[in-house]
Amino acid sequence: MPNTPILKTPRMERLPPYVFASVNAKKMAARHAGEDVIDLGMGNPDQGTPAHIVDKLVEAARNPRNHRYSASRGIPNLRRAICRWYRRRYGVELDPNLEAIATMGAKEGISHLTLAMVGPGDTVLVPDPTYPIHAYAVIIAGGTVAHVPQQPGQDFFESLLAVYEQHDPKPRTMMLCFPANPTTQVVELEFFERVVAFAREHEIRVMHDLAYADLCFDGYQAPSFLQVPGAKEVGV
16 A cells, blocks of 8 residues: 555644654754763653662562552552652642542643643643643643743743733633743742632632652752642642
8 A cells, every 4th residue: 555644633733843852853963963962851860760669669560460450540559658648748638539549640640631621712821931741731632822931030920810811711720830840940838829819719720730849959848739728629
C-alpha cells in the first residue's frame, strides 16, 4: 500500500512543539558542533535511587500477587499512606476513599483531571511561563488557555484579575504550580488564602500542582493549597 499521511486533527494542530524536545534538539546540535554544554534542562537525577527503595521494588516485583491489575484508584494502603503524609506534613485531614488517588505521575493525573473538568468552549487560567502539561492538558481537552504573566516584581493577582476580565465567557478553572516550574517562585500560605477567596468570588475551580513540595531550601517549607479553610470546596 502507498504511504499516506495520517490526518491531523484540529486539536493536534493546536499543540505546540514539546519544549523539552526542542531544547534537547538544540542541545545535541551544540554538542555535535563541539560546544561544551552544561545541561540545566529536564531534572533527571544524577545519583542512584537509595538502596532500600530499590530492594523493596525488587521484592514487590517478585511477588506474584503484584502481577495483576491494580485497583483503579490505587491500592488502599497507598492511599491511606498518602493521607497520613498529608496529615503529618500539612495538618490536613483527607479521606483515602474519596480524596486521594494514585496516578502514574503528575502529567497523567493533571491531563486526566483536566479532561474530566474542561471541555470545548471552556477557558482555563494558567501561569505563564509554566510546566508544559499545565497548558497542553487544556488544549488536549479542547479548552482555551488564558495565560497569566509571571514576571519578577509583578503582582500575580493584578495580572490574574486583568486576564480574567479580558475573557468572555469567563474562565471557570485555574491551574497553579508552586513551588513553580520553571521559575522556582515560591509563595506563603497567605497566597493560597487569596486564591481561595478569588475562586469563591468568581466561581472558579482550582488545580494545584504540588510536585515540588520537598524541593525547598534554607528552612522554607512550601505550603499546600489545601491548608486553607474551604479549599476543598473549590479545588484539588
